[in-house]
Each structure stands twice: as structure tokens, then as C-alpha cells.
Amino acid sequence: MDNKEAYTDFALVYDELMIDIPYDAYVDLISLAADGIKEKKIIDVGCGTGLLSVKLSQGGAFVTGIDLSRDMLNVAEKRANDLSLDIDFLEKPMQAIEGEEQFDVAVIAIDSLNYLPDRESVLDTFNGIHSVLKNGGVLVFDVHSTFKTDVIFMEGPFTFNNDRIAYIWNTEEGDEEHSVMSELSFFVKEDSGLYRRFDERHQQRTFHVYEYVDLLREAGFTIERIFADWEDEPPHEESERIFFQARK
Missing domain, CATH: 3.40.50.150 (Vaccinia Virus protein VP39)
Known part of the structure; x- marks a missing residue:
């Protein structure tokens, strides 16, 4: 993606x-x-x-x-x-x-x-x-900063939950120097009260x-x-x- x-x-x-x-x-x-x-x-x-x-x-x-x-x-x-x-x-x-x-x-x-x-x-x-x-x-x-990509992001996984949106955010070192690949699984509460899941993949580099x-x-x-x-x-x-x- x-x-x-x-x-x-x-x-x-x-x-x-x-x-x-x-x-x-x-x-x-x-x-x-x-x-x-x-x-x-x-x-x-x-x-x-x-x-x-x-x-x-x-x-x-x-x-x-x-x-x-x-x-x-x-x-x-x-x-x-x-x-x-x-x-x-x-x-x-x-x-x-x-x-x-x-x-x-x-x-x-x-x-x-x-x-x-x-x-x-x-x-x-x-x-x-x-x-x-x-x-x-x-x-x-x-x-x-390179400190953030190389150190902070590598401390994952990270999680978040505010009752309407939750995510699990996994990170790994990217192929290029000072790059990070993020895989996120989102859970969004629908009007029915059930949660819909979608997954994303993001890459950043500094x-x-x-x-x-x-x-x-x-x-x-x-x-x-x-x-x-x-x-x-x-x-x-x-x-x-x-x-x-x-x-x-």
C-alpha cells in the first residue's frame, strides 16, 4: 500500500x-x-x-x-x-x-x-x-529527528483507546537508513456499538x-x-x- x-x-x-x-x-x-x-x-x-x-x-x-x-x-x-x-x-x-x-x-x-x-x-x-x-x-x-525514528519509534508497539477509537501500532526499522515502517490496526466504534477494524501501513524516513x-x-x-x-x-x-x- x-x-x-x-x-x-x-x-x-x-x-x-x-x-x-x-x-x-x-x-x-x-x-x-x-x-x-x-x-x-x-x-x-x-x-x-x-x-x-x-x-x-x-x-x-x-x-x-x-x-x-x-x-x-x-x-x-x-x-x-x-x-x-x-x-x-x-x-x-x-x-x-x-x-x-x-x-x-x-x-x-x-x-x-x-x-x-x-x-x-x-x-x-x-x-x-x-x-x-x-x-x-x-x-x-x-x-x-533521527533519534525519534531510530530509538523512540523502535520502542513500540504503541496503543491508544478513547472509547470511540482504538489502535495497536507496531513499528519496525525500514529498509533505508532512519526510516520506520508502521503497521496500524484501527478499531472504530460504529453507531450500532460494534467496532469496525481497518489496517494501514505507513512508511516514514528522515x-x-x-x-x-x-x-x-x-x-x-x-x-x-x-x-x-x-x-x-x-x-x-x-x-x-x-x-x-x-x-x-
């Missing part, structure tokens, strides 16, 4: 599983990097169900969200329509971004970049984003901080900030989420 197919059923439960993600903090990071978001044109890359896109739009930004999963985008479009927000959602892989210089900000949030399989795909994504950013535009993104720096520079970006775990502190050997801010 490729990553596009993997999100078919997952789209239906994604929001509940992401409830603890501090999206408001992400909006603050973007606002700080862009000197505010009001009336800024922002491309939300790997937007998923539109949780961040909606918050950016509510803050006055003009938002375009892209994702390779039509099921995710269906949820995002309904969310935006229900809130009467004018957000453009496009179905495409992030490494296929191309076009004219039009955006002030690009964001790749919550380790979406880690679904790319190799350095070439990451570079293609950075090149595409560079091409659609205005001069002076900023890219903000986060990725798993790279060392210096490799992301090299790829950003190759794409023409200047690195402005690298920090970790939602704090204004440099990464250390046990950091789990690494953030980058780069300028065109």
Missing part, C-alpha cells in the same frame, strides 16, 4: 488522533517568521484534513492547501465550507509543486515531509516551493539536520533558524521534532 492509499480510512479518524498537536503554536511560528499572517498568501503543503489551513485562514491569510490524498482533502474542503472560509485545496504530491512566484509563506507541518522516500524527493519539494515563493518568502517545516541544510541550500534557501520540540532551543541528541525556517 502506498502512502496515498494509506490515508483512505485514516482520514475519517485523523482529527481525533491529532487533538494534542498544538496547531495554534504552529500559527504563531509562521506569524513570527512572516511578520504576521494577515493578507499573506500561504501554501500549506501536506495539509491533510485542513486543520492548520483553517487556522491560518481564520487569521486573515489567503491559503492554498495541497495534499496527495483526495480523502483528506474531502474532509478539509468540508471543514472550510462549514466555516465559510475561502481556501483552495489541490490534490497533488508535494514534490510536484511548480508555478509562478506568488506565495509569501510555505509550511510543511507535522512531519509531512517525512513521507518522502529519498533525498531526491525532498530536494524536488524544496525546489518547487522555492519556485512558488516570492523573493523574501519563508519556508517553515518540521521533521522527525535525515540528519545537516542533510536538510544541504538540500535547502542546494534549492537556493538561506537558513534562518533551526530549533527543536516547540522550544526556541537548538536541537540536541535526544530532540524528537526538528523545526527549520528558511528564506528565499
Whole structure:
């Protein structure tokens, strides 16, 4: 199963599983990097169900969200329509971004970049984003650290149960360096009170901080900030989420 197919059923439960993600903090990071978001044109890359896109739009930004999963985008479009927000959602892989210089900000949030399989795909994504950013535009993104893929993820299996959704999440080392293969069994409570099961397989990969720096520079970006775990502190050997801010 490729990553596009993997999100078919997952789209239906994604929001509940992401409830603890501090999206408001992400909006603050973007606002700080862009000197505010009001009336800024922002491309939300790997937007998923539109949780961040909606918050950016509510803050006055003009938002375009892209994702390779039509099921995710269906949820995002309904969310935006229900809130009467004018957000453009496009179905495409992030490494296929191309076009004219039009955006002030690009964001790749919550380790979406880690679904790319190799350095070439990451570079293609950075090149595409560079091409659609205005001069002076900023890219903000986060990725798993190598410590997280190599150590934390290997501590599975992980479990979750909130009475409506339960899962068993098994992980194993992937074929490539700093990659992880996840096999998830979900159990979702139906109106009848019975649980429906579906299974998914996801693969993620990350790279060392210096490799992301090299790829950003190759794409023409200047690195402005690298920090970790939602704090204004440099990464250390046990950091789990690494953030980058780069300028065109």
C-alpha cells in the first residue's frame, strides 16, 4: 500500500488522533517568521484534513492547501465550507509543486515531509516551493529527528483507546537508513456499538539536520533558524521534532 492509499480510512479518524498537536503554536511560528499572517498568501503543503489551513485562514491569510490524498482533502474542503472560509485545496504530491512566484509563506507541518522516500524527493519539494515563493518568502517545516525514528519509534508497539477509537501500532526499522515502517490496526466504534477494524501501513524516513541544510541550500534557501520540540532551543541528541525556517 502506498502512502496515498494509506490515508483512505485514516482520514475519517485523523482529527481525533491529532487533538494534542498544538496547531495554534504552529500559527504563531509562521506569524513570527512572516511578520504576521494577515493578507499573506500561504501554501500549506501536506495539509491533510485542513486543520492548520483553517487556522491560518481564520487569521486573515489567503491559503492554498495541497495534499496527495483526495480523502483528506474531502474532509478539509468540508471543514472550510462549514466555516465559510475561502481556501483552495489541490490534490497533488508535494514534490510536484511548480508555478509562478506568488506565495509569501510555505509550511510543511507535522512531519509531512517525512513521507518522502529519498533525498531526491525532498530536494524536488524544496525546489518547487522555492519556485512558488516570492523573493523574501519563508519556508517553515518540521521533521522527525533521527533519534525519534531510530530509538523512540523502535520502542513500540504503541496503543491508544478513547472509547470511540482504538489502535495497536507496531513499528519496525525500514529498509533505508532512519526510516520506520508502521503497521496500524484501527478499531472504530460504529453507531450500532460494534467496532469496525481497518489496517494501514505507513512508511516514514528522515535525515540528519545537516542533510536538510544541504538540500535547502542546494534549492537556493538561506537558513534562518533551526530549533527543536516547540522550544526556541537548538536541537540536541535526544530532540524528537526538528523545526527549520528558511528564506528565499
